[in-house]
Amino acid sequence: MNSATANASSSQRLSAQNLQALLDSVDAFLFDCDGVIWKGDVLIDGVAQTLDMLRSKEKKLAFITNNSTKSRRQNAEKFCSLGISVTEDEIFTSSFAAAMFLKVNNFPQDKKVYVIGGEGILEELQLAGFAGLGGPEDGKKTAQLKANCLFEHDKNVGAVVVGIDPHINYYKLQYGTLCIRENPGCLFIATNRDAVGHMTNLQEWPGAGCMVAAICGSTEKEPILVGKPSTFMMDFLLQKFDISCSRMCMVGDRLDTDILFGQNAGCKTLLVLSGVTNLPTLQDPSNKIQPDYYTSKVSDILEFMGP
Amino acid sequence: MNSATANASSSQRLSAQNLQALLDSVDAFLFDCDGVIWKGDVLIDGVAQTLDMLRSKEKKLAFITNNSTKSRRQNAEKFCSLGISVTEDEIFTSSFAAAMFLKVNNFPQDKKVYVIGGEGILEELQLAGFAGLGGPEDGKKTAQLKANCLFEHDKNVGAVVVGIDPHINYYKLQYGTLCIRENPGCLFIATNRDAVGHMTNLQEWPGAGCMVAAICGSTEKEPILVGKPSTFMMDFLLQKFDISCSRMCMVGDRLDTDILFGQNAGCKTLLVLSGVTNLPTLQDPSNKIQPDYYTSKVSDILEFMGP
Numbered sequence: 001m002n003s004a005t006a007n008a009s010s011s012q013r014l015s016a017q018n019l020q021a022l023l024d025s026v027d028a029f030l031f032d033c034d035g036v037i038w039k040g041d042v043l044i045d046g047v048a049q050t051l052d053m054l055r056s057k058e059k060k061l062a063f064i065t066n067n068s069t070k071s072r073r074q075n076a077e078k079f080c081s082l083g084i085s086v087t088e089d090e091i092f093t094s095s096f097a098a099a100m101f102l103k104v105n106n107f108p109q110d111k112k113v114y115v116i117g118g119e120g121i122l123e124e125l126q127l128a129g130f131a132g133l134g135g136p137e138d139g140k141k142t143a144q145l146k147a148n149c150l151f152e153h154d155k156n157v158g159a160v161v162v163g164i165d166p167h168i169n170y171y172k173l174q175y176g177t178l179c180i181r182e183n184p185g186c187l188f189i190a191t192n193r194d195a196v197g198h199m200t201n202l203q204e205w206p207g208a209g210c211m212v213a214a215i216c217g218s219t220e221k222e223p224i225l226v227g228k229p230s231t232f233m234m235d236f237l238l239q240k241f242d243i244s245c246s247r248m249c250m251v252g253d254r255l256d257t258d259i260l261f262g263q264n265a266g267c268k269t270l271l272v273l274s275g276v277t278n279l280p281t282l283q284d285p286s287n288k289i290q291p292d293y294y295t296s297k298v299s300d301i302l303e304f305m306g307p
Numbered sequence: 308m309n310s311a312t313a314n315a316s317s318s319q320r321l322s323a324q325n326l327q328a329l330l331d332s333v334d335a336f337l338f339d340c341d342g343v344i345w346k347g348d349v350l351i352d353g354v355a356q357t358l359d360m361l362r363s364k365e366k367k368l369a370f371i372t373n374n375s376t377k378s379r380r381q382n383a384e385k386f387c388s389l390g391i392s393v394t395e396d397e398i399f400t401s402s403f404a405a406a407m408f409l410k411v412n413n414f415p416q417d418k419k420v421y422v423i424g425g426e427g428i429l430e431e432l433q434l435a436g437f438a439g440l441g442g443p444e445d446g447k448k449t450a451q452l453k454a455n456c457l458f459e460h461d462k463n464v465g466a467v468v469v470g471i472d473p474h475i476n477y478y479k480l481q482y483g484t485l486c487i488r489e490n491p492g493c494l495f496i497a498t499n500r501d502a503v504g505h506m507t508n509l510q511e512w513p514g515a516g517c518m519v520a521a522i523c524g525s526t527e528k529e530p531i532l533v534g535k536p537s538t539f540m541m542d543f544l545l546q547k548f549d550i551s552c553s554r555m556c557m558v559g560d561r562l563d564t565d566i567l568f569g570q571n572a573g574c575k576t577l578l579v580l581s582g583v584t585n586l587p588t589l590q591d592p593s594n595k596i597q598p599d600y601y602t603s604k605v606s607d608i609l610e611f612m613g614p
Contacts, residue, residue, distance in 0.1 A: 040455075143473065143512075145473055145506050145507065145512075146507065148347075148507060148508055148509060149507040149509070149510075150507070150509045150510060151510060151512070165477075166450065166452055166477045167477065168475070168476065168477055168480070169475065169476055170472075170473045170474065170475050170513070173475070173513050173517055174512055174513055177503070177512075177513050177517070178510075181503075181511070193524070195524060195525050195526070195527050196484075196488075196525060199452050200452065200453065200455060200456040200457070201455055202455060202456070202457045203456075203457060203458060203485075204488070205450075205452075205458070205481055205484075206477070206480045206481055206484050206521075206524075206525035207525065209524040209525060210480055210484070210521045210522075210524040210525035211521065211524075212524060213520040213521055213523055213524025213525075214513075214517045214518065214520055214521035214524065215517075216520055216524075217500070217502060217513075217516040217517040217518075217519060217520025217521065217523075218502050218503060218513035218514065218516060218517035218520075219502070220502050
């Protein structure tokens with residue numbers, strides 16, 4: 001009990017009293033999307049008005065999601081369809097991060113990238129000038145298991161990118177495994193390692209952590225992680241905003257990705273309880289990740305401002 | 308170089324000189340199957356004659372395989388089809404081990420077992436009196452991902468058994484994940500964790516370690532391992548043979564399962580180089596698992612006996 005109390009006391013509940021101090025101390029708010037901005041395809045109440053208010057106070061906004069299914073462009077379309085105006089360059093997806101990782105590491109343009117995951121990864125790779133293969137079109141393929149059967153794979157694949165894939169199958173696992181085990185120097189990149197994701201409103205479903213672990217299991221290798229809690233994406237935010245990390249606040253619903261990302265980068269952190277984390281989990285003695293602030297949902301920021 | 312030499316010297320190459328000492332020191336030979344007895348569906352040369360010779364010297368024989376695809380009965384049929392006479396009760400599969408684990412731990416008969424893997428696991432569960440579901444018939448099912456979609460799973464599932472599954476899909480991963488995450492006390496049992504297996508003669512393909520890791524990734528739990536290198540199966544061997552482990556020799560092609568299993572159980576160990584391990588791997592300084600003896604193939608035992 002003492003330990004739980006001590007833990008809880010290290011995070012402040014956001015209130016009308018401490019909100020102004022938070023607003024004064026930061027110039028940019030970084031938002032996770034799922035469980036923060038929306039749940040599945042439904043906007044969370046009051047988000048639009050809260051973002052408008054923050055923009056009116058000249059706060060910079062960015063949206064940082066581990067969901068690799070969509071590209072930046074596809075995410076901007078989703079924001080638009082929900083009535084929120086966000087530009088592509090305010091969006092940082094783990095699919096974009098994977099493509100940028102290859103770019104900043106001078107991945108050869110004549111090498112290919114095998115994708116276990118969604119269309120968003122392939123689109124970001126293409127925008128960055130890389131040739132992707134695999135992805136959704138391999139979802140219908142099957143591996144033939146017969147004596148003397150040889151599974152052919154492209155020897156020119158120099159990286160395998162793994163993200164969440166609801167169409168995972170043995171063909172894709174074998175293709176990715178062969179590239180990593182047999183192509184010399186082939187990179188193994190994980191968009192993220194979330195154990196589960198809110199793919200529907202009602203339940204948690206296996207996330208990218210499931211597919212990434214499968215490839216770890218067959219290759220006996222650990223991946224390069226580019227999504228949260230890795231701070232790889234922060235370099236691109238810093239380029240865009242020219243604001244120091246200490247004057248940014250990361251707002252998210254997940255302790256081990258969002259809040260840890262914010263802490264790893266030296267940002268202030270605000271946990272919202274509108275997604276996967278509830279108050280008992282935050283205050284459980286076993287939880288070692290404490291945000292600076294917590295509140296029930298993003299629109300509390302607006303409510304605490306008063307009339 | 309010194310380290311490699313030291314390592315290599317801790318294993319003896321089997322020879323006409325030291326074979327008799329090995330034969331005198333053991334009363335039972337335990338054989339792994341794939342890469343030792345056969346490769347895929349092809350018997351390795353000289354195996355039949357070698358087993359006959361060992362039986363003629365009144366050595367007990369047992370066959371211990373991590374391959375969970377087949378039941379004991381199905382494996383006996385495979386031996387028979389290859390011209391080798393082996394009885395069901397000389398065969399110890401990881402599918403049998405999974406069923407026996409539930410039995411010795413008094414798994415309630417009114418609970419069910421969800422299977423990610425092959426028909427062999429379902430058959431062994433049924434023989435042990437347990438109700439299995441999943442397995443091959445879930446290979447064609449797909450998970451619907453829509454807003455407000457609820458994936459129903461059987462709340463009466465009390466154990467999930469995961470083995471190699473060439474028909475792995477998101478439906479099975481979600482089913483197993485939900486049982487482990489949401490059914491109180493649900494067990495997570497791995498038949499084995501081999502990274503890859505010889506499913507064809509020409510290549511290595513993702514093994515049970517791939518599917519097991521996927522479920523670890525989505526459940527954030529570690530499994531109970533019943534196959535090699537766990538010595539769980541040894542209790543059943545001891546019941547059958549009434550021979551002390553120190554008078555058994557484990558013969559296998561894999562260091563981290565077969566040889567480690569033999570060492571964990573206190574058996575003598577013989578590595579054959581007819582499967583996944585080659586001499587450079589055995590003698591690499593990074594390899595810490597050294598068998599008592601190594602040789603190129605099982606029939607060397609016969610050859611070294613001389614005429």
